[in-house]
Amino acid sequence: MPSPEQWTRPDPGAGPAATAAQPSPEQVIAGLRATTEGGAELTQLLTPEGERLADSRFDPYLADIDAEALRGLYRDMVLVRRADRESNAMQRQGQLGIWVPLLGQEAAQVGSGRALRPADMAFPSYREHGVAYTRGIDFRDLLGIFRCTDHSGWDPAEYGFHPYTIVIGNQVLNAAGYAMGQKFDGKVGNADDVDNEATIVYFGDGATSQGDVHEGFVWGAVYDAPVVYFCQNNQWAISEPTERQSRLPLYQRARGYGFPGIRVDGNDVLACLAVTRWALDECRHGNGPVLIEAFTYRMDAHTTTDDPTRYRLSDELEAWKLKDPIERVRVHLARAGCAEQDFFDGVDAEADEFAAQLRDFCFNMPDPPPERIFSEVYADTPAALDAQREEYLSYLAGFAGGEH
Amino acid sequence: MAAPVQSPVDTQSASTQTMTIGKALNNGLRAAMEADPKVLVMGEDVGKLGGVFRVTDGLQKDFGEHRVLDTPLAESGIVGTAIGLAVRGYRPVCEIQFEGFIFPAFDQISSQLAKLRYRTQGKLKAPVVIRVPFGGGIGAVEHHSESPESLFSHIPGLKVVSCSNPVDAYWMMQQAITSDDPVMLFEPKKLYHSSALKAPVDTTATPDPLHSSRVVRHGDSATIAAYGPSLPVALDAATAAQEEGRSLEVIDLRTLSPLDLGPVFESVRRTGRLVVVSEASSEVSLASEVAARVQQECFYSLEAPVQRVTGFDTPYPPAKLEEHFLPDLDRVLHAVDNALDW
Numbered sequence: 119m120p121s122p123e124q125w126t127r128p129d130p131g132a133g134p135a136a137t138a139a140q141p142s143p144e145q146v147i148a149g150l151r152a153t154t155e156g157g158a159e160l161t162q163l164l165t166p167e168g169e170r171l172a173d174s175r176f177d178p179y180l181a182d183i184d185a186e187a188l189r190g191l192y193r194d195m196v197l198v199r200r201a202d203r204e205s206n207a208m209q210r211q212g213q214l215g216i217w218v219p220l221l222g223q224e225a226a227q228v229g230s231g232r233a234l235r236p237a238d239m240a241f242p243s244y245r246e247h248g249v250a251y252t253r254g255i256d257f258r259d260l261l262g263i264f265r266c267t268d269h270s271g272w273d274p275a276e277y278g279f280h281p282y283t284i285v286i287g288n289q290v291l292n293a294a295g296y297a298m299g300q301k302f303d304g305k306v307g308n309a310d311d312v313d314n315e316a317t318i319v320y321f322g323d324g325a326t327s328q329g330d331v332h333e334g335f336v337w338g339a340v341y342d343a344p345v346v347y348f349c350q351n352n353q354w355a356i357s358e359p360t361e362r363q364s365r366l367p368l369y370q371r372a373r374g375y376g377f378p379g380i381r382v383d384g385n386d387v388l389a390c391l392a393v394t395r396w397a398l399d400e401c402r403h404g405n406g407p408v409l410i411e412a413f414t415y416r417m418d419a420h421t422t423t424d425d426p427t428r429y430r431l432s433d434e435l436e437a438w439k440l441k442d443p444i445e446r447v448r449v450h451l452a453r454a455g456c457a458e459q460d461f462f463d464g465v466d467a468e469a470d471e472f473a474a475q476l477r478d479f480c481f482n483m484p485d486p487p488p489e490r491i492f493s494e495v496y497a498d499t500p501a502a503l504d505a506q507r508e509e510y511l512s513y514l515a516g517f518a519g520g521e522h
Numbered sequence: 523m524a525a526p527v528q529s530p531v532d533t534q535s536a537s538t539q540t541m542t543i544g545k546a547l548n549n550g551l552r553a554a555m556e557a558d559p560k561v562l563v564m565g566e567d568v569g570k571l572g573g574v575f576r577v578t579d580g581l582q583k584d585f586g587e588h589r590v591l592d593t594p595l596a597e598s599g600i601v602g603t604a605i606g607l608a609v610r611g612y613r614p615v616c617e618i619q620f621e622g623f624i625f626p627a628f629d630q631i632s633s634q635l636a637k638l639r640y641r642t643q644g645k646l647k648a649p650v651v652i653r654v655p656f657g658g659g660i661g662a663v664e665h666h667s668e669s670p671e672s673l674f675s676h677i678p679g680l681k682v683v684s685c686s687n688p689v690d691a692y693w694m695m696q697q698a699i700t701s702d703d704p705v706m707l708f709e710p711k712k713l714y715h716s717s718a719l720k721a722p723v724d725t726t727a728t729p730d731p732l733h734s735s736r737v738v739r740h741g742d743s744a745t746i747a748a749y750g751p752s753l754p755v756a757l758d759a760a761t762a763a764q765e766e767g768r769s770l771e772v773i774d775l776r777t778l779s780p781l782d783l784g785p786v787f788e789s790v791r792r793t794g795r796l797v798v799v800s801e802a803s804s805e806v807s808l809a810s811e812v813a814a815r816v817q818q819e820c821f822y823s824l825e826a827p828v829q830r831v832t833g834f835d836t837p838y839p840p841a842k843l844e845e846h847f848l849p850d851l852d853r854v855l856h857a858v859d860n861a862l863d864w
């Protein structure tokens with residue numbers, strides 16, 4: 119029986135394509151279920167069993183990752199997961215309007231996020247809490263969006279992290295434009311690499327169908343922009359498996375636009391770090407863009423309002439649990455003698471504290487004042503809007519004065 | 523042997539069921555799909571999941587994947603291919619998951635869908651229905667609570683309607699599908715599953731024409747015109763005003779393009795006062811259009827300027843502030859007071 123990977127990557131002339139009119143029973147299954155197979159071209163440096171694989175191409179990008187650095191990546195992922203679970207729980211308790219879980223995608227986000235330098239720019243979608251964390255954003259500042267007290271809670275320029283973008287695909291064009299600006303400003307291809315910059319943009323497997331994403335690829339390519347397109351293929355776009363979006367593995371699309379595409383094990387933090395460092399390096403030296411497909415899995419629901427039991431089977435989740443991004447690092451650290459039980463206990467205690475602080479903060483978040491509705495709509499506020507604001511505020515004041 | 527006497531309740535139950543707006547839309551779609559094999563449903567997550575609001579629940583199971591299409595994630599693609607399918611003889615019903623995500627399709631809607639008949643002088647038609655859950659009040663994040671219906675009502679060649687109750691939901695869906703013009707159906711998402719609005723839907727009844735407004739409550743102190751999610755607010759205001767001895771006439775506009783303002787004119791000629799309620803921002807909007815037409819047609823009857831109770835002229839705010847942004851009972855009554863005290 120051919121592997122699921124082959125169903126989505128047919129050899130020309132070798133049987134029907136995945137979306138052929140008369141699919142085989144296996145293809146029918148492939149259409150209904152996401153695949154757990156990354157395929158032969160998957161870049162993996164740390165196996166799900168915690169075994170470190172040598173890789174002549176990407177190992178040079180991990181030269182500085184010693185035991186301490188690896189413990190740091192482990193700690194990052196544990197904290198991010200813990201904050202994610204706590205936020206999910208707070209939504210259940212009515213403290214957040216909605217939560218968008220990242221469970222299962224910690225390695226893709228921490229690995230790629232840690233590859234960035236401070237001067238680089240990141241454009242997230244709405245699930246990139248782990249990337250936000252690596253950019254130095256306080257997890258607490260993410261909560262306003264989901265508690266619906268704010269649309270964006272940080273200064274994008276300060277952190278090199280654009281606001282979350284909910285409209286699927288929009289940010290890919292914005293990122294391409296930002297990267298064009300980096301190029302126009304002479305921040306690409308300098309002999310002294312310290313002066314160079316790059317941009318990374320995050321989007322999902324579903325997003326790859328949007329016109330904006332296609333156009334973002336075209337723009338980046340035509341202007342040789344220093345942009346890394348980082349697609350987290352978590353196998354699902356709400357209820358639709360990746361097969362609904364493409365016949366071809368997503369990383370192979372890059373070829374059509376004229377830049378390299380690579381598929382990395384998105385549950386392998388070392389591979390994500392190394393491959394993203396390589397891609398950013400290419401961009402900074404004028405060889406961008408690059409497409410990275412991080413092959414991973416959305417282990418929780420799409421959001422807290424979603425019910426995945428309606429469209430996917432639990433044995434798929436079970437298969438992916440064996441590829442957990444954190445567990446493999448833990449096993450590796452322990453086996454290689456790079457960490458003792460104290461270390462793991464210490465990280466767990468720190469995660470508990472992190473979660474407790476988050477919780478305390480969330481429960482005490484104030485509602486914004488009504489003036490916020492009218493603030494910063496324009497640089498130069500039209501008089502009519504000022505008048506509307508004044509009229510509404512005095513109407514509200516009338517309630518306090520018992521007028522109404 | 524005497525024929526069994528059928529109670530009125532029995533005869534009713536055969537064709538009448540009590541349901542929510544969401545269920546009525548689902549039943550309306552189902553009826554249209556049964557009546558015409560060329561009717562297709564297409565959109566994101568409409569198949570196996572039954573749509574994020576479950577309006578298409580069970581349709582893929584019953585009609586198959588060739589009639590209920592889980593499409594790739596691209597709204598321009600959904601509407602653009604629906605136009606091609608319509609030219610080929612199909613009647614596609616597109617679901618846009620939330621109104622805030624319709625804009626990738628704006629080009630296809632405005633450049634192709636609205637103009638195909640005009641450009642070909644009737645040689646081609648595009649009987650596409652675009653379903654758009656719209657409006658706020660659900661405590662959602664950005665882009666999930668907007669009211670862009672005025673933007674589409676502004677486009678010649680498109681028809682735009684909105685339902686506010688299960689009976690209209692059931693019939694409007696079918697009437698939109700059988701229309702030879704492209705129709706956008708704006709569905710009040712916060713009311714989809716409202717049990718308070720559950721109502722009996724008689725599937726053998728004769729529905730009102732699609733493009734007609736309707737007086738839903740009679741009164742003679744002032745007139746309120748509303749549609750979709752604002753209708754319950756208008757009715758609540760009328761009930762509250764009743765306690766103060768004021769009788770408000772409430773009109774459900776139902777059709778936003780073309781507008782059917784005959785009943786509004788007739789009402790305003792009696793009451794002399796009009797309050798228009800809509801969640802959309804008011805500048806250059808449907809509320810403005812109603813006000814302009816009423817002052818033109820009812821100039822000598824008006825006792826006060828037409829009042830607009832709408833969302834503010836700002837982007838939709840974070841949902842913790844939406845209770846301020848959305849027209850509520852107090853703001854509507856305040857506007858009624860303004861009109862009466864003018």
Ligand SMILES: Cc1ncc(C[n+]2csc(CCOP(=O)(O)OP(=O)(O)O)c2C)c(N)n1
Nearest residue numbers: 284285286322323324325354355356566623
């Ligand atoms: C333009 C647009 N259409 C529809 C939606 C509704 N929506 C939100 S997330 C989502 C699925 C996205 O899937 P994917 O790109 O794979 O990202 P993931 O959520 O899996 O991270 C959809 C359809 C949206 N936000 N924007």
Ligand SMILES: [Mg+2]
Nearest residue numbers: 322323354355
């Ligand atoms: Mg996805």
